[in-house]
Amino acid sequence: MKNTRQRSAISEALEKAGGFRSAQQIHASLRAEDIKIGLATVYRTLQAFSDGGEVDSLRREDGETVYRRCSTDKHHHHLICRECGYSVEIDNDEVERWAARSARKHGFTAITHDLEIFGTCKACT
Amino acid sequence: MKNTRQRSAISEALEKAGGFRSAQQIHASLRAEDIKIGLATVYRTLQAFSDGGEVDSLRREDGETVYRRCSTDKHHHHLICRECGYSVEIDNDEVERWAARSARKHGFTAITHDLEIFGTCKACT
């Protein structure tokens, strides 16, 4: 993966954001800073980051896909503010084990699961 | 809500399907049975059923929204086959409590959560 001006910009934007942001939001914020970048590039880059495990992605309730740089590579879940995208990383091995156990019991294989908690954070209340 | 030919057809199709189906799939299967119905009607009706709590809906990993008639009104989760849509209703109060507790601890309010487990069912293996 080459090191381009655009990629660094997106990377920094994610860093600065802290929480989850959509491709559209990243694009808008870069444009606001007068950083010239194509929307397609933002989509392609975020997708690449996500594939490479550098960022976590999830689909918000309204259907937009949002991305965030997370602190660990370890599997975890999020508590996400619907208003501002602020999020807290949380995990619970209990849930993982239960999911695996339920799946096995019903004969399912190649399991993946999604667990995200949406709410309104203190600052947005 | 009026009782129309189209609504009964969609209702029956869901019944027969058993698992999760998308609006597109329902539309195609009805057309295949020579039942004339507009795609928009299928979307509108499934949405209405979902709003009325008559069916459960969720967004699949590929982005399509799928619907299913469930057995209880009680909150629950699903183990879903990616291949055929077959699903098993499961629940775990433990998870609910943990989600609520985590949210509270971090000052989040107006909580909702999604938890779905995707896999390949025995028949599709």
Next chain:
DNA sequence: GTTAGTGCAAATGATTTGCAAACAG
């Protein structure tokens, strides 16, 4: 009769893709 429901085609909105030009290593 009214009013809700339907069909179709056009509109949306997020995301993807084709392709020629620009750029990193």
Next chain:
DNA sequence: CTGTTTGCAAATCATTTGCACTAAC
């Protein structure tokens, strides 16, 4: 140089909507 990456515009795809028309109650 030479394979990547970018930008733009056009293409997708699921879903929604405007509107005239039809069918419940």
